Amino acid sequence: MDPMLAEKPVDLAALSPVDLHHRVAQFLYLEARLQDTHAYDAWEQLWEDDAIYWVPANGHDTDPERQMSILYDNRSRIKVRVEQLKTGRRHTQTPRSELARLISNIEVVAVEGAEVSVRANVLIYEDNLRGETLWAARNEYRLRLVDGAFRLVRKKIGLVNNARPVFTLSFLV
Amino acid sequence: MTETSTLPRIDSLIEPARVHSRLYTDREIFEEEMRRIWHRTWVYIGHESEVPNANDYVTKSIGPTPVLMVRDRQGEIRLLLNKCPHRGNQLCAYKQGNRATFTCPYHSWTFANTGELMGYALPDGYEGVSKAGVGLGKVARIGIYRGFVFGSMAAEGPTLMEHLGGAKAALDQLCDNSPTGELELTAGFLQHRTRANWKFMLENETDGYHPGFVHASIFQVTKSGIANLYGKDSTALTRDYGNGHTEFDLRPEWRRLDTPLKWFGTSEERLPEYTAAMKAAYGDDRARQIMIDGSPHTMIFPNLFIAEIQLFVLQPMAVDETIQHVTAVQFKGAPDINRRLRQQTMGSVGPAGLLLADDTEMYERNHRGALIHDPEWLVLSRGLHRERRDENGFRVAHSTDEVPQRGIWRHYLSLMQE
Structure with missing residues (x-):
């Protein structure tokens, strides 16, 4: 655990912008590391019960309740997704993708109570049996401070090429 | 990289209970499939509900070839090829929309969504040249069953009902x-x-x-x-x-x-x-x-x-x-x-x-x-x-x-x- 998070602040608005930005960045890097290393259980535990994990298709302003998305999971489907990866028979991830992702352009958009809205860009390098794939996305997050640590409430992964055909996306994006 | 250019007899590659791997990997066989299957038989294009209103269009395909599925102003479904007949430019760059006409960005030739050429830009250069026959390419035949729109590039052949x-x-x-x-x-x-x-x-x-x-x-x-x-x-x-x-x-x-x-x-x-x-x-x-x-x-x-x-x-x-x-x-x-x-x-x-x-x-x-x-x-x-x-x-x-x-x-x- 990040020692700074162990201080358990209860009021995000009371943090200095630099402090808040640092805590947010540390959390995004933590999530990225858990994903890159396929630490499925630890990643799943980041999610709150009212979670939405969303990868839109055909644009960035679609209504996921009406239109198809590449991925649109609530908390229970996140659990199914992770459980499937853990069976060892999720063929598209056996062998697992080799991954390294860079997160940058982190912006704190708004703070409301214990929640903070964040934007960031991500570039993911994937290598698997098919070959090398580069994924670029403009992400939006809503994080919630729970017991002094951030948790994921909402994550929208805006693949820049989501209106075009994309290869299988079976790692944790 | 060089490749063999001898197309094998297809019947030497298909037996009743086994098929040759080459059927999946040979570029010449793929080209032959385009000609003999995709540009001939009935191919599913799209569904009528994807173009509910007059002048709606959506980009569909027959193999690698893009096809504009259009509902014209009379409400009829049209299947147009996305190529300006002047210089071959890609006519429409969008996946879907609503428009009665398509204008080529290259030299501004404009087509009705039925495929007919409506007019030349700077028409004095085409004095005496007829517009007739200078329309967009079309999928030769359209067949619709319960809203499912099929197209065949071949002018003649089995009907859609015979095919289905x-x-x-x-x-x-x-x-x-x-x-x-x-x-x-x-x-x-x-x-x-x-x-x-x-x-x-x-x-x-x-x-x-x-x-x-x-x-x-x-x-x-x-x-x-x-x-x-x-x-x-x-x-x-x-x-x-x-x-x-x-x-x-x-x-x-x-x-x-x-x-x-x-x-x-x-x-x-x-x-x-x-x-x-x-x-x-x-x-x-x-x-x-x-x-x-x-x-x-x-x-x-x-x-x-x-x-x-x-x-x-x-x-x-x-x-x-x-x-x-x-x-x-x-x-x-x-x-x-x-x-x-x-x-x-x-x-x-x-x-x-x-x-x-x-x-x-x-x-x-x-x-x-x-x-x-x-x-x-x-x-x-x-x-x-x-x-x-x-x-x-x-x-x-x-x-x-x-x-x-x-x-x-x-x-x-x-x-x-x-």
Whole structure:
């Protein structure tokens, strides 16, 4: 655990912008590391019960309740997704993708109570049996401070090429 | 890199119960397929509900060729090719929209959405030149059945009804699951890029042998009984409708269980609005039978796959690249079941699908395997000894048997030889 998070602040608005930005960045890097290393259980535990994990298709302003998305999971489907990866028979991830992702352009958009809205860009390098794939996305997050640590409430992964055909996306994006 | 340029005789590569790997990997064979299959036979283009209003258009395809499916101002469906006849420029750069005319950005030639040239820019340079015959290319024939729009690049050939043959029943079965008898494909398509030959998809859509293995992970996690449909004791059938159309017929299992909406893993109680609408539309007995039988699992050659709750459209781009387009089936006038159809579809299919990502992994491994020269021949003999004819004369066998794949290749061979 990040020692700074162990201080358990209860009021995000009371943090200095630099402090808040640092805590947010540390959390995004933590999530990225858990994903890159396929630490499925630890990643799943980041999610709150009212979670939405969303990868839109055909644009960035679609209504996921009406239109198809590449991925649109609530908390229970996140659990199914992770459980499937853990069976060892999720063929598209056996062998697992080799991954390294860079997160940058982190912006704190708004703070409301214990929640903070964040934007960031991500570039993911994937290598698997098919070959090398580069994924670029403009992400939006809503994080919630729970017991002094951030948790994921909402994550929208805006693949820049989501209106075009994309290869299988079976790692944790 | 040099390549051999001798196209082998196709009939030397296809036998009744085995096919040669080269059929999936040879560029010349792919080009020949474009000519003899994709530019000749009926190909599924799109659904009328995707262009509901006058002047709506959406970009569809026949293989790598983009096709504009347009509803003109009179309400008629048109299939236009996206190429300005002046200098060959791509005419429309957008996937969909609403417009009565298309103007080429290069020299501003403008076309009505019926395909006719309306006018030249700076017309003094075309004095005495007729506009007649300078229109957009068109798909030669259009056939529409229950909202499903098909196109054939060949001016002559079998009618759409002759092509569909017995598989027409699958489109009827699908539409009967709608309380209005109509579909509304309004949710948009996922596009799954796949580095594999299109025929691996064509064959796998009605392969009942693979699900228990390829999808074991998700069946295990969700404690699904679906695996039983693909087991030794299943009464489900594989079927060859002829003309390359194939089916995985689950109705014997659903009728044995005799429970409405079991096919969709739900119940009348959980979908009360849908159930009421179905009974109002068809009467109690017929509605009950429709909701027991469920939606079909049928591959209409060469590119429309009705996967019970999804529609897939296969688009070959190259010998080793295919795009799987997929959307949720949506029934007009049935919002409660439609929501569930979308949710299930998003979970199951597309690039991140809990099912299709594993199928697609198999397709790509199939293709890499096909590039290995030994053994050359791939085996399709499963259930050969227990094929029989159903009451309509179509070949059927056990749910895991390779009746569909043998039927696909029989039709493929006839098209490639004609």
